[in-house]
Amino acid sequence: xxxxxxxxxxxxxxxxxxxxxxxxxxxxxxxxxxxxxxxxxxxxxxxxxxxxxxxxxxxxxxxxxxxxxxxxxxxxxxxxxxxxxxxxxxxxxxxxxxxxxxxxxxxxxxxxxxxxxxxxxxxxxxxxxxxxxxxxxxxxxxxxxxxxxxxxxxxxxxxxxxxxxxxxxxxxxxxxxxxxxxxxxxxxxxxxxxxxxxxxxxxxxxxxxxxxxxxxxxxxxxxxxxxxxxxxxxxxxxxxxxxxxxxxxxxxxxxxxxxxxxxxxxxxxxxxxxxxxxxxxxxxxxxxxxxxxxxxxxxxxxxxxx
Amino acid sequence: xxxxxxxxxxxxxxxxxxxxxxxxxxxxxxxxxxxxxxxxxxxxxxxxxxxxxxxxxxxxxxxxxxxxxxxxxxxxxxxxxxxxxxxxxxxxxxxxxxxxxxxxxxxxxxxxxxxxxxxxxxxxxxxxxxxxxxxxxxxxxxxxxxxxxxxxxxxxxxxxxxxxxxxxxxxxxxxxxxxxxxxxxxxxxxxxxxxxxxxxxxxxxxxxxxxxxxxxxxxxxxxxxxxxxxxxxxxxxxxxxxxxxxxxxxxxxxxxxxxxxxxxxxxxxxxxxxxxxxxxxxxxxxxxxxxxxxxxxxxxxxxxxxxxxxxxxxxxxxxxxxxxxxxxxxxxxxxxxxxxxxxxxxxxxxxxxxxxxxxxxxxxxxxxxxxxxxxx
Numbered sequence: 001x002x003x004x005x006x007x008x009x010x011x012x013x014x015x016x017x018x019x020x021x022x023x024x025x026x027x028x029x030x031x032x033x034x035x036x037x038x039x040x041x042x043x044x045x046x047x048x049x050x051x052x053x054x055x056x057x058x059x060x061x062x063x064x065x066x067x068x069x070x071x072x073x074x075x076x077x078x079x080x081x082x083x084x085x086x087x088x089x090x091x092x093x094x095x096x097x098x099x100x101x102x103x104x105x106x107x108x109x110x111x112x113x114x115x116x117x118x119x120x121x122x123x124x125x126x127x128x129x130x131x132x133x134x135x136x137x138x139x140x141x142x143x144x145x146x147x148x149x150x151x152x153x154x155x156x157x158x159x160x161x162x163x164x165x166x167x168x169x170x171x172x173x174x175x176x177x178x179x180x181x182x183x184x185x186x187x188x189x190x191x192x193x194x195x196x197x198x199x200x201x202x203x204x205x206x207x208x209x210x211x212x213x214x215x216x217x218x219x220x221x222x223x224x225x226x227x228x229x230x231x232x233x234x235x236x237x238x239x240x241x242x243x244x245x246x247x248x249x250x251x252x253x254x255x256x257x258x259x260x261x262x263x264x265x266x267x268x269x270x271x272x273x274x275x276x277x278x279x280x281x282x283x284x285x286x287x288x289x290x291x292x293x294x295x296x297x298x299x300x301x302x303x304x305x306x
Numbered sequence: 307x308x309x310x311x312x313x314x315x316x317x318x319x320x321x322x323x324x325x326x327x328x329x330x331x332x333x334x335x336x337x338x339x340x341x342x343x344x345x346x347x348x349x350x351x352x353x354x355x356x357x358x359x360x361x362x363x364x365x366x367x368x369x370x371x372x373x374x375x376x377x378x379x380x381x382x383x384x385x386x387x388x389x390x391x392x393x394x395x396x397x398x399x400x401x402x403x404x405x406x407x408x409x410x411x412x413x414x415x416x417x418x419x420x421x422x423x424x425x426x427x428x429x430x431x432x433x434x435x436x437x438x439x440x441x442x443x444x445x446x447x448x449x450x451x452x453x454x455x456x457x458x459x460x461x462x463x464x465x466x467x468x469x470x471x472x473x474x475x476x477x478x479x480x481x482x483x484x485x486x487x488x489x490x491x492x493x494x495x496x497x498x499x500x501x502x503x504x505x506x507x508x509x510x511x512x513x514x515x516x517x518x519x520x521x522x523x524x525x526x527x528x529x530x531x532x533x534x535x536x537x538x539x540x541x542x543x544x545x546x547x548x549x550x551x552x553x554x555x556x557x558x559x560x561x562x563x564x565x566x567x568x569x570x571x572x573x574x575x576x577x578x579x580x581x582x583x584x585x586x587x588x589x590x591x592x593x594x595x596x597x598x599x600x601x602x603x604x605x606x607x608x609x610x611x612x613x614x615x616x617x618x619x620x621x622x623x624x625x626x627x628x629x630x631x632x633x634x635x636x637x638x639x640x641x642x643x644x645x646x647x648x649x650x651x652x653x654x655x656x657x658x659x660x661x662x663x664x665x666x667x668x669x670x671x672x673x674x675x676x677x678x679x680x681x682x
Contacts, residue, residue: 036453040637080641084648085311089392089453090595091644097588098637104630215630220461227454266469273458277444284450303311303652 005134007251012139013209015247016146017042017201021225022232022239023153024197029229030157031190032170032297036092037077038198039222040099045070045202047103050213051110059118059207063142066203067196073099074195078188085301096222104215117211118142142204149197154236166190170295173302183302198222220273227276231283233293249275311652321649326596329643330610336638346625354624355617365616367502371574373612375400375566375583377511377605379590381518382562384599386555388522389535393556395441395456396563397587398463399434403567405467406433408486408578411493411571412475418492426493427568434564435557437463442556446549452556460587471580486578495573507569512605514562519601531555563587584615585633592640611636
């Protein structure tokens with residue numbers, strides 16, 4: 001039983017950064033903007049969070065700084081693709097390359113530093129309950145925050161006027177513009193939300209999950225998150241399930257290594273990336289699934305004056 | 307008064323070529339600001355970064371040496387980018403190229419023969435093509451997004467390299483360092499010039515640039531691919547198969563990256579090491595855009611990006627800055643370029659009227675219904 005509870009805890013922890021980043025990208029894409037800079041924003045979020053956490057000794061301030069730093073990058077991206085109407089694929093790539101370069105530049109003095117990570121939740125009586133306490137009341141606060149964000153996003157997207165506006169803007173910007181919706185402003189906000197979530201995901205990795213800063217520590221999680229959005233066919237709950245599934249795959253790699261099998265660690269490390277390819281292929285195989293669910297205007301620039 | 311973007315009737319050809327210069331100047335300005343902020347004299351620091359590395363013949367030969375892989379890969383990628391095929395996994399295809407060449411070198415270790423080097427280069431190219439064929443197959447057969455699959459394969463290639471270099475291909479007498487044995491003389495590219503490490507890979511790169519130029523400007527297939535990129539629906543109507551663009555675009559990039567990887571291990575490295583490439587596969591994406599996806603532009607852009615690598619190394623040695631500043635400059639350059647590109651299709655207008663200034667103005671309300679003029 002303990003092993004099972006432990007496995008659940010590890011899966012949630014490993015899946016959370018993917019879930020957060022995927023949620024942000026999902027909302028961004030719902031508004032019709034494809035931001036391939038998730039990897040860069042997560043990296044900057046991680047380094048900013050770590051630097052602030054080291055200097056202030058406050059993991060919470062670090063997490064706030066990580067989210068804010070990534071949000072600033074997201075705004076730069078939004079300005080270039082929304083106000084200057086640049087190609088979204090190329091600009092997203094630029095954001096990833098820039099973010100990774102920026103992070104290793106500012107983080108060079110922090111590589112070997114150690115911090116006290118964000119402590120896990122501890123409620124007086126509840127957390128001490130046998131099994132139930134470990135299973136429900138003793139994770140990192142960010143894990144609960146992630147679940148709350150998913151519930152909130154699901155509700156806003158499907159049940160509120162704001163969600164309807166976001167979806168309208170993503171499906172048909174000319175129509176949304178024609179009925180007086182501020183297309184560009186809505187897209188700015190969605191990109192900003194994506195940035196905040198990516199930053200939070202990176203910050204969680206640097207301040208709570210590992211906790212440390214190293215170049216390349218995001219290790220493609222941002223790209224996997226982008227793939228998860230397709231896998232989830234733009235539905236928040238499926239993205240959450242997908243993120244935990246991938247969290248489990250990353251874990252399986254350590255688990256198998258612990259059993260001392262003859263498989264080289266490098267081949268086990270390939271698993272999450274290979275799994276991403278397989279999952280992406282399976283979901284894309286059915287053209288209708290993707291076409292029916294993808295926001296119609298995804299990746300296409302819109303200029304209200306045209 | 308407001309600034310407003312207004313569509314141009316025709317894309318500006320001047321802006322197409324001015325935009326990289328504007329982006330470069332802005333990058334330099336940002337660089338100067340960063341240097342000043344870090345407490346260096348900006349003029350001196352910029353000179354260390356951009357001028358000192360190339361004020362000797364040795365410096366120029368290093369510039370060309372690093373420009374060669376960038377030029378090769380960027381030309382291959384540009385073929386795909388023009389057709390809207392986004393191969394961003396060139397780094398992985400480069401690694402596979404290095405592995406392919408190394409495999410041959412290890413299999414024929416000790417053999418002194420003229421065919422060895424060409425065989426290594428061919429094997430490297432084929433391995434790069436094979437690695438790029440995976441996303442091409444998944445895209446054409448299952449519609450899987452090639453951006454994500456090609457990028458995931460970069461990580462897989464990295465682990466494959468790590469496995470080989472720590473395992474079966476490690477030099478048994480190399481004190482456990484993760485590297486292969488040194489290649490024999492007949493497995494190395496001939497160098498060019500009296501001093502320095504420059505080798506004939508620069509001629510491969512220039513040759514590929516020429517081939518790409520001929521392909522794009524003079525061949526029917528190249529024309530079809532451009533149409534497929536510019537107007538996919540029109541291309542479909544004209545009976546141009548969309549899948550062929552995907553295959554060609556990806557395989558061209560993979561082949562060029564594979565050759566570049568083979569040239570790294572047979573050239574400056576002389577063996578397989580744990581870090582085959584300082585991110586050439588990603589930098590080449592920037593080269594392709596800065597060079598306007600045009601073979602001649604790419605030649606110049608690869609020199610610029612190569613200079614950024616040299617500048618980063620010089621700044622590390624002489625100023626004690628982390629070499630990561632190269633990545634920072636690379637990213638900033640592409641960012642600024644894409645922003646500056648807005649002036650290709652739009653121009654700035656000063657707008658004085660309040661109504662026309664907002665980009666969120668709803669379309670004009672239909673005019674209030676007026677009674678039809680009566681004709682009593």
